[in-house]
Amino acid sequence: MLKQIRPAIVMIVATTVLTGLAYPLAMTGVAQALFPHQANGSLVEKDGKVIGSSLIGQNFTSDRYFHGRPSATTAADPNDPTKSVSAPYNAANSGGSNLGPTNSSLITRVKGDAATLQTQNPNMPVPMDLVTTSGSGLDPQISPDAAYFQIPRVAKARNMDEAKLKSIVDASVESRELGVLGEPVVNVLALNQALDASMKQ
Structure with a gap:
């Protein structure tokens, strides 16, 4: 049983380090080097x-x-967090109104x-x-x-x-x-x- 568990753990750790750490850091570095203005939010x-x-x-x-x-973006109502209020261009809550053309x-x-x-x-x-x-x-x-x-x-x-x-x-x-x-x-x-x-x- 240990024969199967050990390679599985090694693969999980290796792919986590590769795709969860090394790749994002490399892409961030490339973006900062080649396109710093865009990488930092334009x-x-x-x-x-x-x-x-x-x-x-x-x-x-x-x-x-x-x-x-x-x-049509909204934000939480400061007086009642269970409700929302209009907050145009609220980047923290991007979305449309979802109202259909017959509404x-x-x-x-x-x-x-x-x-x-x-x-x-x-x-x-x-x-x-x-x-x-x-x-x-x-x-x-x-x-x-x-x-x-x-x-x-x-x-x-x-x-x-x-x-x-x-x-x-x-x-x-x-x-x-x-x-x-x-x-x-x-x-x-x-x-x-x-x-x-x-x-x-």
Whole structure:
């Protein structure tokens, strides 16, 4: 019996050390050496202080800034831990609302959001990604159409020329990966940083 137990224990220990310790440490070392920015969370700094990540959206609410997609993430209610409250872009609780397309709450919210947005720019149709949440609730990007749609509101709030603002959005559009993968997008945090920087010039 010991003949069978000993090799089994040796194999368990060896594979644990190899796959649970050596491999993760090697991959961490390679990532830190070749891609340190990405390996450390793609953090964005301003004046030496971390203000976010290029991979996780933020809840911009001021009219002076471009807004991202709605987020359905939640957090525990501080007054009652058995309940949850809305906490947009909560990276600790990534997820969607799981509401189906016929859900009355979802329909009511989307219609209300669309009506509000339409008052801000009645000359353009409301882009879908400005009223629908993603599966993760953390999307840092919006479509170029969603960014262009918000130009009148942001320009008015900042008393800024719309043509100048459009040029900032144009410069913030990220093209398809390798020219063919995915769709063009705009990173909302990067766009808002570029917007603030343009006001200092």
